[in-house]
Amino acid sequence: MSKSSGDLRRTQIYFVLMIIVLVLLSFITLLQVFRTYEKKGYVDYLSLALSISALTLSAYLILQMRMKPQKTGFEPPEVFTIIRCPKCGFEATRKFKEGDYILKEAEQCPKCKEPTFIYMIFRKTDEEEKKRERHDL
Amino acid sequence: MDIQSTFASQTPFQDNIVAVILQVLWLAFFALYMFYGQKIQVKIMLKEIEASLFRLKMMRNRGREITISTIKSISKNGDDPTERIDRLLEHVYIPPVNLDPSGIIRRLEHLINVRDFKFKEEVKMMIPDADDAQINNLTNMIEAATALNQIYKTVRHYFLIGKKTSSFYIILQLQMILPQIMMETKAYARALVAFKNGQPIGDGIGPLIAARLMRGSELYEIADDTVIGRVPMEGRVAYVLKAKGPGGNVGKPGEAIRQLLEEKEGEISRIIIIDAAQKFEGEKPGEVIEGTGVAIGGPGVDKYKVEEVATKYKIPLSAILIKEGIGDVVSTMRKEIADSVNDAIDRIKRIIRETTKEGDSIIIAGIGNTIGIAQ
Numbered sequence A: 001m002s003k004s005s006g007d008l009r010r011t012q013i014y015f016v017l018m019i020i021v022l023v024l025l026s027f028i029t030l031l032q033v034f035r036t037y038e039k040k041g042y043v044d045y046l047s048l049a050l051s052i053s054a055l056t057l058s059a060y061l062i063l064q065m066r067m068k069p070q071k072t073g074f075e076p077p078e079v080f081t082i083i084r085c086p087k088c089g090f091e092a093t094r095k096f097k098e099g100d101y102i103l104k105e106a107e108q109c110p111k112c113k114e115p116t117f118i119y120m121i122f123r124k125t126d127e128e129e130k131k132r133e134r135h136d137l
Numbered sequence B: 001m002d003i004q005s006t007f008a009s010q011t012p013f014q015d016n017i018v019a020v021i022l023q024v025l026w027l028a029f030f031a032l033y034m035f036y037g038q039k040i041q042v043k044i045m046l047k048e049i050e051a052s053l054f055r056l057k058m059m060r061n062r063g064r065e066i067t068i069s070t071i072k073s074i075s076k077n078g079d080d081p082t083e084r085i086d087r088l089l090e091h092v093y094i095p096p097v098n099l100d101p102s103g104i105i106r107r108l109e110h111l112i113n114v115r116d117f118k119f120k121e122e123v124k125m126m127i128p129d130a131d132d133a134q135i136n137n138l139t140n141m142i143e144a145a146t147a148l149n150q151i152y153k154t155v156r157h158y159f160l161i162g163k164k165t166s167s168f169y170i171i172l173q174l175q176m177i178l179p180q181i182m183m184e185t186k187a188y189a190r191a192l193v194a195f196k197n198g199q200p201i202g203d204g205i206g207p208l209i210a211a212r213l214m215r216g217s218e219l220y221e222i223a224d225d226t227v228i229g230r231v232p233m234e235g236r237v238a239y240v241l242k243a244k245g246p247g248g249n250v251g252k253p254g255e256a257i258r259q260l261l262e263e264k265e266g267e268i269s270r271i272i273i274i275d276a277a278q279k280f281e282g283e284k285p286g287e288v289i290e291g292t293g294v295a296i297g298g299p300g301v302d303k304y305k306v307e308e309v310a311t312k313y314k315i316p317l318s319a320i321l322i323k324e325g326i327g328d329v330v331s332t333m334r335k336e337i338a339d340s341v342n343d344a345i346d347r348i349k350r351i352i353r354e355t356t357k358e359g360d361s362i363i364i365a366g367i368g369n370t371i372g373i374a375q
Helices: A002-040 A046-066 A125-133 B003-009 B014-072 B084-089 B106-126 B132-163 B168-197 B202-214 B253-263 B301-313 B341-355
Strands: A078-082 A091-095 A107-108 A115-123 B217-222 B225-234 B236-243 B270-278 B286-290 B316-323 B361-366
Touching: A002 A046, B014 B084, B014 B132, B014 B168, B084 B106, B084 B132, B106 B132, B106 B301, B132 B168, B202 B225, B202 B236, B202 B270, B202 B316, B202 B341, B202 B361, B217 B253, B225 B253, B236 B253, B253 B301, B253 B361, B270 B301, B270 B341, B286 B341, B316 B341
Parallel strands: B236 B361, B270 B316, B270 B361
Antiparallel strands: A078 A091, A078 A115, A107 A115, B217 B225, B225 B236, B286 B316
């Protein structure tokens, strides 16, 4: 695990170095294009196109690097447990604890001191999931 | 000097050279596309599949790691389960021959029972002091890890065949189906996490509704891993059944319904089956719908048994279905699905009032994996 994270960091450093070199070269080329234009009065389109392409590529690489890694499904979801008192109807929501299951007897009711039970266990739907499901049709 | 004069200052020779270079480039591109277009496309598709395959491999390895570490953390004997887990991940199930379909359900049931027994026995050997719920949860977890392994191997097989033969059509088919495969793989990964933590999954909505209905009544085990309770409801008697929880388990609802009907000699007015159903894209998760028939998924053994016995005694069948996406069925139950319980119970009561008389007996079966849901 530590080996793979080390590899990842090294790859990122290479990427950053590559982007810096690309941006530097693009600016130097752009500067050259302007100097040529000032001195000789014509535009070196090839150099101009190359430097703009390199700048675009750098921007794309930066965007790719800033993108969140795709979820694989192993990320633990936010899970909640609702406890309910069968006597007074008191209800409370807390984070899921290992060993929780629906209809398990839970802690004492803070209102009537009767034992409560686990009424429901659910995961919070993430915004990304909701956004994907939203539609007007 | 403005731009117009800049363009004007370009010599005719320079203009000519640029035009010639552009024309040559276009011609070269055209020729390249004509002769090598499909090969380039194949290369691009192979690269895309390779990236997904890498992801599948990563998910398979992660699933294996989680399974091994969970068993190690529960086991007290300190034995390394890696070898046994690796053997189970490669375990294959061979379905019965269907050339002669007569008696196939009986054979199918036998093979499924043998497979289930084998997985549970293997878990017991790794953790001899585990309770039933732990054994069931770990068995489910190993099954999810096995599914991840099988998916990875199948995709890799077709990828390598496509690469070896450079067959456009093999690669195209694989690329077309890949988004669906990735979605299913992600669902299995989520299932593995839910089974590890013993959390209720979307498929457990049937047992959850049954558990709500049978709470407080006297229960007994009617078939393997299946419990039943006699519940007074709307002036009728409801026999409510579900798989025995809170361990991950689907029970034997088909056998339970068959036994109960034989016991009552068909004196049942209606069978109501509650299950999760795959939603269409665009439908809301947790939407409750009604239907007619036996709403039991899986290999078909339980469905067959209920259809057989219901036909024998001419008992009407109703289904209550809770719509869920493919990713929700095996992942921890989402709020929208959990919230559908009351709506489903209201519908069950309405069906009972409208289609049966007071004093009648009915069967209500909550179908699905009961992980994280007791009774």
